[in-house]
Amino acid sequence: MRSTYKIPESVLVVIYTPELEVLLLERADKPGFWQSVTGSKDSLDEALELTAQREVMEETGIDTQVHTLTDWHLSNIYEIYPTWRHRYAPGVTQNKEYVFGLCVPRSTSVTLAPREHLRYQWLALKEAADMCFSASNAEAILQLQQRHK
Structure with a gap:
């Protein structure tokens, strides 16, 4: 059974091209906030890779089975923004985020989930990190050059 609260474990999926252009999405609930694909586990037993695959498909329409999704074996613990804390159980203030990368051709079609994102753009590494x-x-994007082989 799915909890009414979000699980404080999520994925961050940096989608990029072989030329190291990064896909960023503008949040519908916070215009001007740009990010990579993110999302929380749907259940405590959902595998992180499945969370990443599901979120990429939901937010961009990109099928991770066609491209190589890579677990970067990197995680971050961060403070949940106060504006989004109501989505979590009372007293939950931190989230653990697990980072993945997904390399796709630049010609890959992107279909946004309109309730989640307004626009998307492909940007060079530094420009994407700055945005x-x-x-x-931003840190994950800047690590991309060393991780991409």
């Missing part, structure tokens, strides 16, 4: 509102998202 992210989340520090952990």
Whole structure:
């Protein structure tokens, strides 16, 4: 049974091209807030890779089975923004985020979930990192050059 509260474990999926352009999405609930694909586990027993696959499909329409989804074996613990804390159980103030990467051709079609995102854009690494509102998202993007082989 799914809890009425969000689980404070989530994924961050940096979607990028072989040329190291990064896909960023603008949040519908916070216009001007740009980010990579993110999302919480739907259940305590949902595997993180399945969470990443589901979130990428829901938010962009990109099928991770066609491309290589990579677990970066990196996690971050961060303070949940006060504006979103009501989604979590009382007293929950931190979230653990697990980072994945997904390399796709630049020609990959992106279909946004209109309730979640307004627009998308492909940006160079530094420009994408500078545009992210989340520090952990920006840091993951900047690590991409060393991780992409």
